[in-house]
Amino acid sequence: MPMKKKELSQEQREELFDILKARFEKNTNRHKGMDWAKIQAKLEANPEKLWSLNEMELTGGEPDVVDQDKETGDYIFYDCSTESPKGRRKVCYDREALESRKKHKPENSAIDMATVMGIKILTTEQYSELQKLGKFDMKTSSWVQTPENIRKLGGALFCDRRYETVFVYHNGADSYYGARGFRGSLRV
Structure with missing residues (x-):
């Protein structure tokens, strides 16, 4: 079975960013004090992570930012779909x-x-x-x-x-x- 290319096209990236940003803005209780622009910049610098988020989205997980690691600065996403994806x-x-x-x-x-x-x-x-x-x-x-x-x-x-x-x-x-x-x- 051939390995999936773990990179999104420009169109896929833009579509995913639109979805993630809308979810981020709709659910501010999940990530108080966080700035979407900083999160997006970190995602843009890590295309393989963006691919993983897209997989989470495609399988119904509705990923959203829920925390930030104070030591590493990493943003932490969880599947936030109402029911199991x-x-x-x-x-x-x-x-x-x-x-x-x-x-x-x-x-x-x-x-x-x-x-x-x-x-x-x-x-x-x-x-x-x-x-x-x-x-x-x-x-x-x-x-x-x-x-x-x-x-x-x-x-x-x-x-x-x-x-x-x-x-x-x-x-x-x-x-x-x-x-x-x-x-x-x-x-x-």
Whole structure:
């Protein structure tokens, strides 16, 4: 399978910047005190990161800036779609889980998709931080990074929000559901 070129055309860049800027301006509670012009300049200097953001957008993630690392100056984007991104659902947790399925294999795994996209799956801590910015995954759920000791035993973690509470659950890493996907993060 040929590798995708990880660069956007000028037209794609402009279209993505329009989308990201509109989302940034609409959701100021997510990034108080941040300046869009500085974020765009950093994205323009990192075309591979812009490609990853475009992948997040194409799969329904609606990425937005949610923080800035005070030490490195990196801007941190999360998938901010109301529900788990549509283009990333019906996936098991990782490659090992995918290969362990004998019947009814899903098309992909969350970890593999995230790696190809150049993003990381949210941790449980990041997922909780995201939930402070709004109400997410009220009807869906999202895989989150799973500690190695749980994964070695065949399990994986996922989260959702129900009853005004964020829940962390476990499932077999090889399971997959139509309403479970994953949310990613990207540092720029």
